[in-house]
Amino acid sequence: MYVCVCQAVSDHDIRRAIAGGAHTFEDVQARTGCTTCCGCCEAEARELVDASVESERRAAALPVAA
Ligand code: FES
Numbered sequence: 001m002y003v004c005v006c007q008a009v010s011d012h013d014i015r016r017a018i019a020g021g022a023h024t025f026e027d028v029q030a031r032t033g034c035t036t037c038c039g040c041c042e043a044e045a046r047e048l049v050d051a052s053v054e055s056e057r058r059a060a061a062l063p064v065a066a
Helices: 013-021 025-032 042-061
Strands: 001-002
Touching: 001 013, 001 042, 013 025, 013 042, 025 042
Parallel strands: none
Antiparallel strands: none
């Protein structure tokens, strides 16, 4: 699903940017170009970034199964 139509950035692109090391909305914005045109996608993009960063943090904190 496209989050940012102007820059053709999907939810998958945002999650991939975070998995690749982006830790903030600004990191994702710099890597994907999301929200850099009309800006009407910013609220949805920020929500997705926050949720994805939190998910990555929780996954990193989980113990490795033996
Ligand atoms: S829809 Fe994302 S900048 Fe326009």
